[in-house]
Amino acid sequence: MQPNEPTPPDPVPATPAAEPAGAPASAEQRLAELEAKHAEMADAYLRAKAEAENTRRRAEEEIAKARKYAVEAFAESLLPVRDSLEAAIATPNATPEQMLEGVHATLRQLVQALERHKVVEVNPPAGTRFDPHQHQAISVVPSDQEANTIVAVLQKGYLIADRVLRPALVTVAGAK
Numbered sequence: 001m002q003p004n005e006p007t008p009p010d011p012v013p014a015t016p017a018a019e020p021a022g023a024p025a026s027a028e029q030r031l032a033e034l035e036a037k038h039a040e041m042a043d044a045y046l047r048a049k050a051e052a053e054n055t056r057r058r059a060e061e062e063i064a065k066a067r068k069y070a071v072e073a074f075a076e077s078l079l080p081v082r083d084s085l086e087a088a089i090a091t092p093n094a095t096p097e098q099m100l101e102g103v104h105a106t107l108r109q110l111v112q113a114l115e116r117h118k119v120v121e122v123n124p125p126a127g128t129r130f131d132p133h134q135h136q137a138i139s140v141v142p143s144d145q146e147a148n149t150i151v152a153v154l155q156k157g158y159l160i161a162d163r164v165l166r167p168a169l170v171t172v173a174g175a176k
Contacts, residue, residue, distance in 0.1 A: 073117070074113075074117050077112075077113035077116055077117065078110075078113050080109050080113075081106055081109045081110045081113060084102065084105065084106040084109060085106060087102075088102045088103070088106070114158075117160070118160055118161045119158055119159070119160050119165065120158065120159045120160075121156055121157075121158060122134050122135070122156060122157035122158060122159055122164075122167070122168045123153055123156045123157075123168065124150050124153060124168060124170070125150075126145070126149075126150055126151060126152065127145055127146075127149050127150065128149060128150045129148065129149055129150075130148050130149060130150055130170070130172050133164065134157060134159070134164055134167055134168060135150065135157065135167055135168050135169075135170045136157075136167040136168070136169050136170070137170060137171070137172045138154055138169050138170065138171055139171050139172070140171070140172050140173070140174040141171050141172070141173065141174060142173075142174055142176075143173035143174065145173040146173065147173055147174060147175040147176065148172060148173065149172065149173050150170045150171070150172060150173075151170070151171045151172060151173050152170065152171045153168055153169070153170050154169040154170065154171065155168065155169040156168055157169070
């Protein structure tokens, strides 16, 4: 070599470069770790999916039971009314006054049972403004009352928890 010639660089070592600390030693090890993590995540997903399906199924069963037995308490409160009616039928020698007294007592039982279950009577007095949400007009009659007011109730209506179970059948005053 000549004195002014640059020196050639050191040859590249033939061994692979050292990997940073904590990194996997090879691609195969990294792949194995990722596959293990994937299997763990897939298992967690399947378990969560199964739990969601079990929760949905239990909720459907509870809803079905609630529908099936929804009237249980109502039916139970009507049993004394039935007992009273059967007792009246079983008393053939009752006087008309006794029968009337029994009918009134039975009606009170029925009213109490309906009230306990939020069944409210709709029986508007004459002169009340006609409400198509709670009343059904059967006829319009000439009257001295203000138009579109109730003249008479032909059949009481009923609400259950603010929902019309049956509208009251009414006659309504027509325009003068």
